Amino acid sequence: MADVSLAVDVAVPARVAYDQWSRFEEFPEFMPTVLSFEHPDETHLSWTLLDSTGREQRMHAEITEQVPGERISWRSTDGGFAGIVTFRPTGARSCRVTLQHSTLPEGDRGQFGDEPGLEKELTRVNLESFKKHMESTWPPPE
Template identity: 30%
Template sequence: MHIHGGVSGWAMFPEPKERVMAEDVQAPVNSARTSFTPLPDAKQVGDLYVALPKGNKDGVEWAHARQTILVEPQALYELWKDETSYPLWMEHVVSVTPGEGKTSHWVIGDPEDADGKRIQFDSELTEDVPGQKIAWKSTGGEVEQSGSVEFKARKDGRGTVVTLIQGVKVGALASFAASVAKRGPKQTVIEDLRHFKQMAEAGEIPSVKGQAHGPRGMSGGIKEWMYGETNPTPPGTSEGPLTAKE
């Protein structure tokens, strides 16, 4: 038996029958992890995880966002394919007018400021897989950008994983576009996909416009400026949510 002495008395502990060395202890296996669980900032191809593009590469500022939306992939695809609805959920999109073939004309600015700055450019679809993926690129105008959105049903049946990727050519025009939107490319992608989720699931985009709040302090003021929280909220739609897949 081991006897351990102390200032206030003695304590006796039985000798262990067998010593266990640290290297003999095996870490438990996380059986809760499944083959389809996505890693942060990555997309899965089979069992292989591929990092999504982000940051500045070859003069293009890449950004991405991902949301799980409780709606079937086909319904989400059809909602995204409706270009005329973009002003309802994309920030600072004044109008999108379908053109010939797979083209469209975009006008960007503050919808609430009729006399404010406007940026215009044309875009065309480069890939269109019904219910799965839409990709695009600009073809002329004041902005050089490209991107894609993918819709992938979760294997557990709980909605659709939507991944949005977008790249904007860095330069004077991109800076001008950012000044109009009051957001950087990364935050713009995050907010647009968040609004898309709200409209798809709830049929509308919540707004706190007109609601009073107390002083936010220095930290709150910095975040308000960084994230463009004074941007007008897209109007959304009152047609009701899409059919969710339970």
């Protein structure tokens, strides 16, 4: 099983970070490996990503748990991967965002496995992009 777990400290309240993350359709605006995103209903997600080899991959998942302000968990609809993102306050105006994802034993390695070091780097780039986006847009102008 290929596992990636990384965290980034963001200078915004946890609820603000969670609220932005849960607007999945905005990922392509600030995450360089997310090319497109669709949210067909409340629990299903589909996106096109650049994988660790630079190829486009289409992925489909369902949200398995969503606790507002705290965490979102998902699992691919074909059983290939799973993940969770958590938002933990580190102060009144700061939080730690931790992103974990795994290729499940029955899954196609695709996005999450042939190059675990590259996958970790892509995750780091996306988290750093999220941090930069959040800190440059919060607080919103009055």
